[in-house]
Amino acid sequence: MGESARRPHASSRLVYKPTLSSPANHPELMQRLRFFLAAFFLLALGDALSPSSVAGAHLRPDYYADVCPDLESISVAHSPVAAPATLRLFFHDCAVRGCDASIMLINPDGDDEWRSLDGMTLKPEGFHTVMNAKAAVDSDPRCRNVVSCADILALAARDSVFLSGGPDYEVELGRYDGRVSTGRSVVIPHGSFNLDQLNSFFSGLNLSQSDMIALSAGAHTIGAASCGFFGYRMSTDAAMDPAFAEELRGSCPAMDAGGFAFLDAATPLRFDNEYYRNLRAGRGLLASDQALYADARSRADVDRYAADEEAFFGDFAAAMTRLGRVGVRTAEDNGEIRRDCRFPN
Ligand code: HEM
Structure with missing residues (x-):
């Protein structure tokens, strides 16, 4: 991988770690926290047993360290022009069926997320960014078909933000791709919402x-x-x-x-x-x-x-x-590493 394809900023800038900001910095949040603490503990036991409470628990920034060690050096987003479309694509993916790249799937019968009423307003630049990024990742033989499309989209969204002048942050990795996409599962907030x-x-x-x-x-x-x-x-x-x-x-x-x-x-x-x-x-x-x-x-x-x-x-x-933790899929949960981001394997 040539030097020009590397993320130029990786070592030169403040990188936000994926630890959550302290509630102590938010007095009103602290008050609400105390109020709900008792209820939380009552629910915690039951919640610990539900699958949703462990969604994303296995995610970590160095998930591919053994199999694709240079992943973070591979350039997955180059163009600030495509940045808004890529960032929005990540939101639409995570908001529908979780962050499983289901937004990328093309169904032969035409019933899929991206051709729903809301999906059709997503601009093609975001899809192109993910397809190009997958090709760039797969060009390293160690990484070929090892990194999920969902993770590539999460990385491309982060790099789009950074390319546009926003914060750099570590991306948690280890999502599996989904196999299902349908138009009727698309529920997205509208610009008229209160x-x-x-x-x-x-x-x-x-x-x-x-x-x-x-x-x-x-x-x-x-x-x-x-x-x-x-x-x-x-x-x-x-x-x-x-x-x-x-x-x-x-x-x-x-x-x-x-x-x-x-x-x-x-x-x-x-x-x-x-x-x-x-x-x-x-x-x-x-x-x-x-x-x-x-x-x-x-x-x-x-x-x-x-x-x-x-x-x-x-x-x-x-x-x-x-x-990025919403509805994260695992191999056991019908997930896979898609060979082509547009189709289930
Ligand atoms: C609060 C709920 C949200 C509503 C109601 C909303 C609504 C919209 C609407 C109506 C557009 C214009 C779409 C078009 O003209 O085709 C838009 C664009 C956009 N949204 Fe949101 N959005 C929301 C949340 C988010 C979130 C959470 C993200 C990302 C983290 C996001 C990222 C973007 C971006 C980057 C664009 C510009 C896309 C482009 O120029 O290609 N939005 N949004």
């Missing part, structure tokens, strides 16, 4: 409100949305800054004309905390993001991330690690 709807969706993934705030408004610091997802807000939403609404009318003269706007109008291609500042100014593109500032229960997190990019980067890295 805080309760967002929380209810993310709690279904075992993710907290804080995880959701770091992940969703965090990821929306890069990439774009089609006019259909926000155009209705330009004339009806009092939470939107009128000058911003006027700017957006230029991007979306007609809803069905294929127009789009950058999610973060301030720094659209840079992964930073600017989108949280936009929210404070009524310049959030999606109603689901603006709701995080409008609702008093989530505003403090938005304020904190808007003021402190380092805190945002740390929490984003931790939340991506928790997202």
Whole structure:
């Protein structure tokens, strides 16, 4: 593997380790923790016996150290242009049937995740990134058909964030690929959701409100949305800054004309905390993001991330690690290492 294909930053930058940020840094979380502690212990015994409680327990950053020792040196994402699509692909994969690369599967009958109504808005660049990354991994004979597509997607998502200027963090590995993908299993949060709807969706993934705030408004610091997802807000939403609404009318003269706007109008291609500042100014593109500032229960997190990019980067890295544990499959659980990311073996 040539030097140019190596991750240039691996040793030169702060790398967030996949240990979870301390709750002691969040007073309100500490209060809630104490409140639920008793209930937690009562449930813990029963939970310990359920398979979901061990989902992701075997994941670790050096999972492939023996069989594919140079995995972290192989470049799995090269283009900041493809970064938003790749990051979103990871979310859509993990949110549906867990992080098992089921989003990549092509079913001959056309009934699969990526051809569902929500899946069809995923941009091809994300899929291309994973296919190219798999080819790059397989070009090392030791690694051929040893690393799962789900892990390759998790690595590509992390590298996409970093390429865009965001945090570097260790990716836990050891996911197996799923064999099943159907359109009807796709349930994804919508841009019109309010805080309760967002929380209810993310709690279904075992993710907290804080995880959701770091992940969703965090990821929306890069990439774009089609006019259909926000155009209705330009004339009806009092939470939107009128000058911003006027700017957006230029991007979306007609809803069905294929127009789009950058999610973060301030720094659209840079992964930073600017989108949280936009929210404070009524310049959030999606109603689901603006709701995080409008609702008093989530505003403090938005304020904190808007003021402190380092805190945002740390929490984003931790939340991506928790997202990466959702529904993780094992060999015993009907998982496999796919030879072609598009088809079961
Ligand atoms: C809170 C729930 C979320 C909602 C309601 C939501 C909704 C949306 C919508 C409507 C778009 C525009 C899609 C299009 O125009 O085709 C979008 C784009 C995007 N989303 Fe989310 N999203 C959420 C959470 C997330 C999460 C958790 C991530 C990643 C960790 C993410 C990453 C992205 C990215 C990077 C884009 C830009 C994609 C591109 O330009 O190709 N989103 N999201």
